[in-house]
Amino acid sequence: MKRRKFTKKRQNSRYSKLNLFQKPDVKFFKSCPFSGKNAPTINYKNVKLLKKYISESGKILPSRVTSVSLKKQKELSTSIKRARLLALL
Amino acid sequence: MNCYEHTFITRQDLPQSQSKTLLDKYEDIIKKNSGKIIKIEEWGLRNLSHIIKNNKKGFYFHIKLEGDGKTVEELEKAENIDEMLIRYLTVRVKKHDLEENFFVEQTSLENKQK
DSSP: HHHHHHHHHHHHTTSSSGGGGOOOOOOOOOOOOOOOOHHHOOOTTTTHHHHHOOTTOOOBBBHHHOOOHHHHHHHHHHHHHHHHHTOOO | OOOEEEEEEOTTTTHHHHHHHHHHHHHHHHHHTEEEEEEEEEEEEEEEEEETTTEOOOOOOOOEEEEEOOOOOOHHHHHHHOOOOOOOOOOOEEEEOOOTTTTHHHHHHHHHHO
């Protein structure tokens, strides 16, 4: 009995050949923080949220760093620029 | 009819009596040009993140309104001449959200700390 259990475990392990057709356990990419359920909406008045997406010197962070999707990055950059105009950021 | 959000910043040395007349003045302009005011928010005196026209602080006023493009045009024409204003911004939105206010909490927190 013990031996059978051992072989079963081996098949499901990460390095078995069957694993090629299955989903990996580890995620390789972060998902976009603004899409999905309960995601915050981007607004030029929400200074607290926007501050996460600018660097120390006030530049807009690229989406490859923050993993924001392309559509949301456009929204984000316009709202950051609006907040800058009103001297909120 | 479109929905607009309008904010303007006045100078820091604006006397309190004048702030009301200033608001009334712009309300009149909106109402005359077939506009409709939905909500007015006063964010109070805030520190500017950078100096604008030798001002470090400013009073913020936020107006939510409905109207045509012409009402906004007339509003901005009047604000361009006004010397008490530092800056203004109009944003067109699809729908007004009247519940969220990002600047009320900050002022109440500051009062608690004092």
